Amino acid sequence: MHHKIKGIIIRENAQGESSKLLTVLTELDGVILVKAKGARNISATNLKNVQLFACSNMLLYLKNESYTLVDAELIEDFYAVRENIESLALASYLCEVAGSVSVRGSDNSAVLQLLLNSLYALSRGMATLKHIKAVFEVRLASILGFEPEINNCDACEKTLDSVKNRVLDPENGVFMCEECSDELIESGEVDKKGIFSVSQSIFDAFKYIFGAKSNKIFSFSLGEKDLDELNTLSEIYLHLRLDRKYKTLDFLKTLM
Ligand SMILES: [Zn+2]
Structure with missing residues (x-):
């Protein structure tokens, strides 16, 4: 069964030779784990969409209660937060906290919006850490x-x-x-x-x-x-x- 969700990758872990297991904070379904096959191959076509802090509209395939990423349409990659260790550390903290308060199966859109606004401000240098x-x-x-x-x-x-x-x-x-x-x-x-x-x-x-x-x-x-x-x-x-x-x-x- 296919699902369309909006979400941001708040954690990523290597899985097997070339795949990643993504922790995704979604707008309407709390935090879910998503397998991204081949996401660690340099040639992966969706490389930008499957990195930490990337926010996308994702198409997922659900089988035996586990999600696999089929496709992702990038909304924002917040790439600039990786440019120094301080902003990377703050972004990681914001993601960990936002993920911890999001409840499975309920509307987390306000928490997601706050996280996205904060990462946006951080990536654009709009305010101090x-x-x-x-x-x-x-x-x-x-x-x-x-x-x-x-x-x-x-x-x-x-x-x-x-x-x-x-x-x-x-x-x-x-x-x-x-x-x-x-x-x-x-x-x-x-x-x-x-x-x-x-x-x-x-x-x-x-x-x-x-x-x-x-x-x-x-x-x-x-x-x-x-x-x-x-x-x-x-x-x-x-x-x-x-x-x-x-x-x-x-x-x-x-x-x-
Ligand atoms: Zn008083």
Whole structure:
């Protein structure tokens, strides 16, 4: 039986003498494994379509629950992300995370779109690596349903835009005004170590990333120090929710 899918290759492994086993993040069917026969032959006609990070419309043949690639029409190869080790490491991390949150048999189009937009920005040098990583992590948390209330303090419900200082409690997934967080720390209800103060510009960045159209998510600027902080917060926030280890993140951190 033949299937047409849109997907991106998020991992590739050699198989036998000349074939590859591709891990493909699809728009509508989660992550699937696809055998690409002869894909490692230099003369393979579809060489570009069967490389890591290539996004294509694929024609697959399904037999005994295993997919074989019949044909692929390339949409984008994101080839430029391989040009240096840092962007390659970030692309690998984005792919590993996107693959890990995609559910078999369900609509993953928002996750796929975020991954494609991030790889596009990375391959075109539209933003720094830290900027792309932070935006990806914040937006992914939102897509997965973990977007915190950002308009009002979680405790006293004051408008967060009107308070002098505000904090993020990543563990509980809430923003608060500093007064409330000080009270909770004093009473021992929250641990001070888990509370991060959030400057106005970082707060604005969070709001922007949650609310922006998917093709505009990177279109804001932050100073280097703020970007470092946003990166720390986005990583802690997302990974508290995903609750698993990513090898690609460990490697990326040795480079960033
Ligand atoms: Zn409050």
